[in-house]
Amino acid sequence: xxxxxxxxxxxxxxxxxxxxxxxxxxxxxxxxxxxxxxxxxxxxxxxxxxxxxxxxxxxxxxxxxxxxxxxxxx
Amino acid sequence: xxxxxxxxxxxxxxxxxxxxxxxxxxxxxxxxxxxxxxxxxxxxxxxxxxxxxxxxxxxxxxxxxxxxxxxxxxxxxxxxxxxxxxxxxxxxxxxxxxxxxxxxxxxxxxxxxxxxxxxxxxxxxxxxxxxxxxxxxxxxxxxxxxxxxxxxxxxxxxxxxxxxxxxxxxxxxxxxxxxxxxxxxxxxxxxxxxxxxxxxxxxxxxxxxxxxxxxxxxxxxxxxxxxxxxxxxxxxxxxxxxxxxxxxxxxxxxxxxxxxxxxxxxxxxxxxxxxxxxxx
Numbered sequence: 529x530x531x532x533x534x535x536x537x538x539x540x541x542x543x544x545x546x547x548x549x550x551x552x553x554x555x556x557x558x559x560x561x562x563x564x565x566x567x568x569x570x571x572x573x574x575x576x577x578x579x580x581x582x583x584x585x586x587x588x589x590x591x592x593x594x595x596x597x598x599x600x601x602x
Numbered sequence: 603x604x605x606x607x608x609x610x611x612x613x614x615x616x617x618x619x620x621x622x623x624x625x626x627x628x629x630x631x632x633x634x635x636x637x638x639x640x641x642x643x644x645x646x647x648x649x650x651x652x653x654x655x656x657x658x659x660x661x662x663x664x665x666x667x668x669x670x671x672x673x674x675x676x677x678x679x680x681x682x683x684x685x686x687x688x689x690x691x692x693x694x695x696x697x698x699x700x701x702x703x704x705x706x707x708x709x710x711x712x713x714x715x716x717x718x719x720x721x722x723x724x725x726x727x728x729x730x731x732x733x734x735x736x737x738x739x740x741x742x743x744x745x746x747x748x749x750x751x752x753x754x755x756x757x758x759x760x761x762x763x764x765x766x767x768x769x770x771x772x773x774x775x776x777x778x779x780x781x782x783x784x785x786x787x788x789x790x791x792x793x794x795x796x797x798x799x800x801x802x803x804x805x806x807x808x809x810x811x812x813x814x815x816x817x818x819x820x821x822x823x824x825x826x827x828x829x830x831x832x833x834x835x836x837x838x839x840x841x842x843x844x845x846x847x848x849x850x851x852x853x854x855x856x857x858x859x860x861x862x863x864x865x866x867x868x869x870x871x872x873x874x875x876x877x878x879x880x881x882x
Contacts, residue, residue, distance in 0.1 A: 536870065537796035537863055538822050545866075570822050573812060573859070573872060580811060580874070596861060596872075598813070599793040601823030602680045602768035602833075 529553055531560070532592040539566060539597050551587060558583040560593060572598035603641070606631040610642055617661070618650040624738070636694070639738035643668050649738065652692055663849050664692055668738075670848045671695040673757050673785075675748045675776055676766035677724040678702070679828050680790050682713030683837035684764055684844075685728050689736045691845060696739060698728045699756055701747040711830045748772055753779030762847050764840055765789040765809075771819045777802055777809035786854075788843045790836040794826030795865035797836035800874065801843050801855045808874050812859065832864060 532548040543564060551560065557574050561583070573596040574581050587593060606627055613623035619642050627638045642649055643665040648656075652664050659667065672693050674681050677700035688696050702724055708715040714727040725743035732741040744756060748767070753775065757763055763780050765787055767773050773789070780787040780802065787802045789809060802808040839860065846852035861870040 536861060537865075538794060538826055540866075572821070573861075575872070578873065597793070597796070598770070598821035599791040599796055599798055599823065600768065600770040600773070600813075600819070600821030601792045601828050602676045602678055602766045602790070 529555065529587070529589045531555070531587050531590075533560060533564070534592060534594040535564075536594065536596045537599070539564075539595055555587050556583065557581060557585050557587070557593060557595075560587070561595065566595065570597050572596045606633065606638070607641060607645060610638070610645070610647065614647055615650075617647045618653055619647050620650045624649055635738045636740055639668060640694075649692075651736070655692070659691075659845075659849070663851075667692045667845070667848055668694040670762075671697065671760045672844055672848070673697040673699065673760040673763045674766055675699045675756075675763060676768060677714070677728050678708065678766065678768060679711045679792065679833035680766035680837045680840065681724075681764075682715070682728070683834050684766055684841055685732065685741070686713055686735070687838065687841040688844065689732045689739045689741070691841065692736070692739070693844075693848070694739060695742065696732065697742045697744060697756065697760060698725045699744045699746065699748050700724045700728075701745060711828055711833050748776060750775045750779065754783060757783055757785055760785055762844050763787045764844060765791075766837070766840075768823075769819050770813050770821065774809055774813060777807075781805060786847050788840045788847070790840045791821070792828055792832045792836050793821055793823035794829070795832060795863065796822075796826075797832050797862045797864075798859050799836055799839045799843065799855060799862070800859040801847070803856050806857070806874075808857070808859070811874055832862075835862060835864065 529551050531551050534546045575594040576591050624638050628635045704715045704719045714731050719727050723745050725745045729741050729743045763785050781804045784804045790799045857875045859872040
């Protein structure tokens with residue numbers, strides 16, 4: 529299953545901006561974050577094909593997943 | 603009132619009233635500079651300090667700003683710039699809310715922090731600064747931590763609230779309080795080179811969507827820190843939103859979030875209404 533992952537802000541550091549990879553069927557947003565060593569506590573907005581999703585959402589062939597870190601400073 | 607208005611009209615050049623004449627009117631008729639500013643604006647004139655606001659903000663818009671009240675929750679990195687810009691813009695009443703004192707680690711970015719202000723309350727520094735830059739603006743200093751308990755008391759009467767907090771949990775409480783009171787909320791958050799801005803109208807759940815119910819109270823700013831330029835950028839975007847909301851002009855960031863990346867120099871607009879809750 530081909531999935532494109534787009535990373536934003538600090539998530540790009542040591543990783544990538546955009547990358548298309550193979551993931552097994554049933555892969556969730558949380559699985560992708562885990563594979564990329566993105567701590568779940570740092571995950572902010574998560575979108576698949578520009579629609580907001582939650583961690584448990586299962587990805588489908590051809591999906592584009594966008595991940596933003598949680599920003600809270602003032 | 604007729605005498606003071608006559609004095610103001612006689613001293614005006616065109617429709618501009620110089621600061622020295624505004625002050626003189628206040629002294630002669632035992633009024634505050636703020637009261638004189640109201641008389642100037644209510645009678646179709648413009649304090650000369652706002653002449654470069656023109657074209658962007660009309661005389662009637664400037665009057666609207668003067669009769670507005672904006673609550674700024676948090677007077678740190680974002681809040682300092684926000685208060686500075688609101689005061690220079692000519693927003694008549696600013697409620698500044700923050701419980702904290704300035705500490706040394708604030709000096710790299712917080713506009714009102716100086717070595718001399720270390721150990722002083724942030725809201726007191728804000729009060730002194732606003733008095734310095736625009737004495738016609740009334741700053742109400744509330745040296746307290748915003749919470750669900752005191753939220754209604756702190757926010758009632760404000761036309762817009764500005765989120766300049768540094769705790770995600772309190773941001774959600776603020777968003778809930780604003781919704782309950784029917785007050786639009788302009789949200790901003792920063793970490794390192796990154797920030798985001800959005801506007802939540804009463805009834806929207808934009809902040810809940812950004813942060814979710816069970817998120818931790820801090821974000822990646824705990825590891826990235828906050829440099830000087832990011833709060834200035836995000837605070838300025840927030841003030842532009844406040845200005846539009848007060849004037850009822852332009853297109854606010856309602857249902858959209860602006861994500862700012864100063865490292866890649868990219869700004870992304872995220873639609874906040876496209877959620878996928880059933881299958882999420």
